Amino acid sequence: MTTIAQRTLPMFLDWLEEGRARGQVRFDDKQGTWQVYGHPEASEILSDSGVFSSDLSAVMPPQEDYESFQKGNFVRMDPPRHRKLRGLVSQAFTPRMVAGLEPRIAEVTHDLLDEVEGRARLDLIDALAYPLPVIVIAELLGIPTGDRPVFRRWADVLFDQNSIDPEESLETAGKRAMAKAAPTIREMNAYLLDHIRARAAHPGDDLTSTLLQVEVDGERLDEQEIVGFVGLLLLAGHITTTATLGNTIVSLDECPEAAEEIRRDPGLLPGAIEESIRYRTPFPRLVRMTTAPTRVGGVDLPAGAVIQLWVTAANRDPRIFDEPNRFDIRRRPNPHLSFGHGIHFCLGAPLARLEAKVALRILLERYGDITVAADEPVVHRNPWLMVSVNRLPLDVSIT
Template identity: 40%
Template structure:
């Protein structure tokens, strides 16, 4: 029988997080202080909230498996058996092989070479709204920017980019049936492009993935399709919410926004603090492979474990004054993009897009202020942190 972990109120802590996903941090604080390993009946998983425990979980694929966290879902077992494993849901040694092969195509140079195009896209998006004196950071910039970048990277026609956005939103939402249909549609779409690139390679990522090999080992077609899905969804959601979270946080700290306008070289450190302060991906999913103990709790083999990155990044034992937004924080060893073998492969792209977006926004506009007549609404996801809309006035 599972160890009882009962909070001191009738309403569980994770139910409170579900009710107010924009402000989970007080609940995280209570979890860390009193229930660092807490079983959530709402999420059917153990919530792990302290930095050291979170790091230990995500660094130990032998005891806490990514692959088995998917197989543990009864309805997904047969689907998983017939499907390719993605980087997110693969354990070593296949994870190392997959990552090595993908790294051959998705190189640091590939990312850095995107900078001029990203700058052009940001300016184009702002040109549409600059004369209006207001901008919706999410819908006018943060949403379309990564979609356009990823679509062009993969070699997707411009007319299909809006479909990308719809698929991505469905995948991170709680709508299970719609999610399944979206995955099927995405696979079918990318399969067509893969077939075309086999016939005639182009200068795009899918062609590079098809040709990547190490000692005669290539990615399977199913693995290429799964990486395309991963890049689309994770790349879009991470960048979109990182940009939105950055502007939301800077609006709450106008003196820091002025400091950045005076010195744009502070932007990279600011982005790292945004990742810590409002982590775009709040929690992960693992499965215990054996009976084990963590934080005084017995976790049974097969139990789902959810390390909370957003809580770990505000752990008082790791960060001084963790509730403060401090762009000069040194050191800032957040784990907002994961850690170890599952460190986010698209983190460099998210950082680049966010840096350029902030540089252009803070250069083009003298002042940016959130329009407080519109209420902030959290995105439809229990593991992503971000807002659906962020209207701001912009002074040229």
């Protein structure tokens, strides 16, 4: 029997299309949730934080181990608290600060590839896609980069829940996943609290020190709020870039003519990254809950309805995207929802895009040929939780 962990992206896409065929918005008796597959419907939901709440504590009360991370995780907050907390964080995590990281991203990329210089085969994830964003974010936060094996172990626990079954109730699956992750969450909390307290006692030139100082209307972030944001940035921030780098190389390997176009015209690279993010959506779903009776896509939803928005399906909605199952680096427009929409649009999206652009540009400049190895397996994550690869062996040749 094929296990959940062994199911492939094509199987996942088929499963989504089978759901879409039964309606862009429909109730799932097994999960006890409303499923949304369409792009206009998902956009409408993500645009209205008043009717569609991000706070799921009513159906999944936070466990004690998760309280620190929930307090600073504005992804799971509604206004007005979301607005204030995101505003505080945005004072420190600015577009200008992110743009200023480009030279360091390039330097780290070159250093990592120098370490595998001369090899005809390398694992992209181990060699570059994992360490690059972790080093950049750890340096940004003032956290020791030598601890990155610890961060990878945390990410593997939190983002590799292979036991998740798409036909199991969201509440049951969520509680089981939370129980499994609790020891890791406790370890993360203790580690990050120690780091934050050390920076409070001895401030440095890093984002953590800045977060301790930012202020709005006389209010500052407390320790637990900073733990939540730093933990979110450290884990979700690096794993998004890791996924994007791996997914883009896989997509270009499947579409070699696109890779050749980019080599001839590097100006096509940003569009290729956006198309990769659409075509292989890293985080396939978002969850919301209605605060009042409402109507979406011609379907009536009651108050308290739990909604699963399948972003992967929305990003392949044929009503919005021509030939949605084709990888097209020249796709215009490309209104994918992979980074969210509305007030919860991903704060780290500019950093993920910049890291991917710099790293892929250098890869294509350094190697005249990049192909996925035919005689070693590519190891995928569970696509119901995250579309990414854990292992990506490549055959490369020096330019």
